[in-house]
Every structure is written in structure tokens, then in C-alpha cells.
Amino acid sequence: MNQALSFDDLVALDAAHVMQTYGRAPVAFVRGDGTRLWDADGREYLDFLAGLAVVGLGHAHPEVAAAIAEQARTLVHVSNLYYNEVQPQLAARLDSLLGGGGRVFFSNSGAEANECAIKLARRHGQANGGPERFHVLSAYGSFHGRTLTTLAATGQPQKQEVFQPLPAGFRQVPFDDIAALAAAMDERVCAVLLEVVQGEGGVQPASADYLRAVRALCDDREALLVVDEVQTGLGRTGRWFAFEHAGVAPDVVTMAKALGNGVPIGACWARAEVASAFKPGDHATTFGGQPLAARAALAVLEVMQRENVPARAERAGARLTRSLGRLPGVDAVRGVGLLLAAELAAGHEAPKVASACLEAGLVLNAVTPTALRLAPPLLVSDDEIDAAVGILGRVLAGEGA
Numbered sequence: 507m508n509q510a511l512s513f514d515d516l517v518a519l520d521a522a523h524v525m526q527t528y529g530r531a532p533v534a535f536v537r538g539d540g541t542r543l544w545d546a547d548g549r550e551y552l553d554f555l556a557g558l559a560v561v562g563l564g565h566a567h568p569e570v571a572a573a574i575a576e577q578a579r580t581l582v583h584v585s586n587l588y589y590n591e592v593q594p595q596l597a598a599r600l601d602s603l604l605g606g607g608g609r610v611f612f613s614n615s616g617a618e619a620n621e622c623a624i625k626l627a628r629r630h631g632q633a634n635g636g637p638e639r640f641h642v643l644s645a646y647g648s649f650h651g652r653t654l655t656t657l658a659a660t661g662q663p664q665k666q667e668v669f670q671p672l673p674a675g676f677r678q679v680p681f682d683d684i685a686a687l688a689a690a691m692d693e694r695v696c697a698v699l700l701e702v703v704q705g706e707g708g709v710q711p712a713s714a715d716y717l718r719a720v721r722a723l724c725d726d727r728e729a730l731l732v733v734d735e736v737q738t739g740l741g742r743t744g745r746w747f748a749f750e751h752a753g754v755a756p757d758v759v760t761m762a763k764a765l766g767n768g769v770p771i772g773a774c775w776a777r778a779e780v781a782s783a784f785k786p787g788d789h790a791t792t793f794g795g796q797p798l799a800a801r802a803a804l805a806v807l808e809v810m811q812r813e814n815v816p817a818r819a820e821r822a823g824a825r826l827t828r829s830l831g832r833l834p835g836v837d838a839v840r841g842v843g844l845l846l847a848a849e850l851a852a853g854h855e856a857p858k859v860a861s862a863c864l865e866a867g868l869v870l871n872a873v874t875p876t877a878l879r880l881a882p883p884l885l886v887s888d889d890e891i892d893a894a895v896g897i898l899g900r901v902l903a904g905e906g907a
């Protein structure tokens with residue numbers, strides 16, 4: 507690694523050699539510890555985005571780092587042509603968090619976890635309802651990934667437009683609207699795919715009544731309820747999984763972001779009867795569930811369970827919600843646990859506020875033109891919450907209008 511690279515040289519190197527698909531903020535982070543990040547000049551930042559809700563246990567968590575290092579020295583990868591000792595242990599632990607009686611397929615990202623869920627739902631639907639039962643209903647405002655199939659399920663037409671034609675069999679309905687869903691539910695539908703809290707769509711929670719009604723509708727029409735917990739899963743909302751708030755039992759659950767605390771890993775869990783629709787050879791990935799990523803995830807779950815991280819996220823989320831709600835310049839706070847959006851008062855533009863916060867040492871992002879997303883590490887301390895809200899308050903007082 508070239509330590510002497512100036513920031514300007516780094517940007518030029520990126521422009522010359524990296525596909526320019528991202529609009530990046532003007533900073534390069536070089537080190538992290540817990541909720542803190544440092545740039546190359548040694549400037550310290552409070553990280554209230556956690557790498558897009560990924561680093562649940564904070565940066566450089568010592569137990570996760572030690573597990574990764576030990577596994578790296580032992581065995582990183584063998585492919586899924588062979589057993590590895592870690593993968594089934596991780597599957598068993600995830601299954602127990604989901605109530606047991608399920609099976610897990612491991613992938614490398616959230617999109618791939620959803621891809622697996624969609625393929626499984628089609629297999630299950632066609633096996634039980636005939637060749638026409640392959641349609642998936644999802645919601646406007648949703649985000650399920652950037653592969654062509656998960657993009658087809660993503661209810662954001664502007665992201666889909668330039669990639670037409672997308673795979674067939676995907677339709678979107680208004681979010682949190684049971685009548686609209688019921689009207690779209692015909693015998694071709696094999697699954698309803700939903701986020702419990704739409705993350706990229708602006709941190710929009712579904713109501714518990716809606717989720718319970720969706721469950722009943724899926725039962726009635728013999729469709730699977732697939733819950734995308736890629737952003738909400740593993741403690742972020744104050745429960746292991748966000749669907750627990752509504753007391754519903756999904757047939758399929760996907761997750762990724764927080765599972766490896768930054769090491770790429772995704773997972774698709776399904777009830778055993780549903781999972782059995784996949785036959786050997788139906789689905790595969792070279793890296794999924796490899797020893798290195800699985801060992802990182804196992805360490806993450808060990809720490810999360812021991813430290814009761816979901817409960818800590820719920821407490822911290824309540825404090826952050828209260829403090830944000832008191833800030834002049836914040837009109838409303840929405841979200842669950844530590845997946846929050848602060849809707850700004852008229853006169854403030856969220857992208858500008860996010861940039862000013864970054865300059866002032868606070869990392870967060872504009873999830874809509876008028877709202878900021880806050881998703882800090884789940885072990886964030888009260889002092890860190892107070893410091894972050896202090897920075898945001900000063901930025902809002904000096905900026906906008």
C-alpha cells in the first residue's frame with residue numbers, strides 16, 4: 507500500500523482506474539476503532555453510518571479481528587465442493603436465532619441473499635402451484651439489490667430504467683397498503699418480498715398491523731412471505747430481526763450487512779419445508795460460507811449474544827431518537843432502534859447538511875433530499891450519541907435557510 511499518496515493523487519488514481527459508479531464524499535478513511543474513524547491526516551470522525559449499517563460491533567472489534575486473523579492463518583477457503591467446519595456451526599446459530607427448524611444458504615452480499623430467496627421462492631411456487639407460479643410482489647420504495655433480478659424486485663423505477671429489459675415476473679405495490687397487495691395477489695404469485703423498515707427508501711417502517719395482514723394473506727393465497735433483513739437484521743432495530751416487532755413468522759429471511767461486521771457475507775434462511783424445494787445443483791456460489799467469512803460471522807454472533815446487543819441498540823436508539831427530536835432544525839425522527847432518519851425542517855437540504863457534518867467530524871448520510879440517516883455501531887456509547895447530536899445541532903444552527 508502506498509502510504510505517501512496525497513488525497514488529490516488518490517482521487518486521480520481512482521478516476522483513472524476505478525469504474526465511476528459512486529458519488530463519493532471527499533475523504534479517505536485509513537483506520538477505525540469502535541464508533542471512531544480517522545482519515546489520512548489524523549482527523550477523527552464519529553461514525554454514525556457504520557459503513558451503511560454494516561459495522562454493528564464497531565470498527566476493529568478485537569474479538570472479531572482475532573477470529574479473522576486466526577482463521578486466516580488456518581484456512582481461508584476450500585469451496586463448497588467440500589465440508590468446512592465453520593459453515594454449519596454458523597448456520598445452526600443463525601437458525602436458533604430464527605426459532606429453529608430452518609436451513610441456511612450463505613452468499614457474499616445482500617443482493618445475493620435476495621437472489622437466493624427469489625430463486626427458492628420460484629422453485630417452491632412452481633413445485634406447489636405449477637409453472638405459472640413464479641411472480642414476486644414487492645413494494646414501491648423498496649431496495650433489494652443491484653443484480654438484474656434484485657433490481658427487478660426493487661421498487662424504484664428510476665434505478666431500473668436504463669437496465670431494461672429486466673427479468674420478468676416482478677411487480678410492485680404501494681408499501682404498507684394491504685388492500686393494494688391483496689388486489690395484486692393472484693395465483694401466479696409465489697412470494698411477497700418486503701423490508702420491515704425500508705432503509706434505502708428513506709427509513710420508512712411498515713406498521714405491525716400491515717405485516718400481520720401480509721402474513722395472513724400469504725397463508726391464504728399459498729405465497730411465501732420473504733423478509734429482507736439485509737439492513738435491519740442482527741440487532742439494529744432492537745430485536746435480532748425487525749419482523750419480531752410485529753410478531754410475524756416469515757417463511758424466508760435474508761440478511762447480510764451486519765453479519766460479518768464488514769467481512770462480506772450474506773445469508774438466506776428458509777423454513778425447512780421451503781428450503782427443501784432446492785435440490786443439489788440448483789444454487790451455488792464459490793465463496794459463500796467459506797471458513798474466513800463464516801468464522802468472522804460466528805465471532806460477531808458470539809459477541810452480540812453475550813453482550814445482548816439488540817437490547818443495547820434499543821436503549822441507544824431511544825436516546826438518539828429523543829436527542830434528535832429536540833434539535834432545532836429537525837422536524838421529525840422516524841425509524842426503529844438504531845436505524846433512524848431525521849427529517850429536516852424547511853430550508854435545510856440533507857446532502858448539504860451531511861457534507862457539513864463530515865467536515866465537522868460526523869459521518870452520516872442523506873437518505874432522501876430532506877432526511878439524514880443515522881445508523882451508528884450498535885455498541886455506541888451515550889457520550890458518543892451526545893457528541894454526535896451536538897455536532898449535528900451546531901451544523902444545523904449554522905447552515906441552511
Ligand SMILES: Cc1ncc(COP(=O)(O)O)c(C=O)c1O
Pocket residue numbers: 558615616617618620649650651652701705706734735736737738762763
Ligand atoms: C434491504 C436491503 N436489501 C438488499 C441490499 C443489497 O445488499 P448488497 O449491497 O450487499 O448487495 C441492501 C443494501 O443496502 C439493503 O438495504
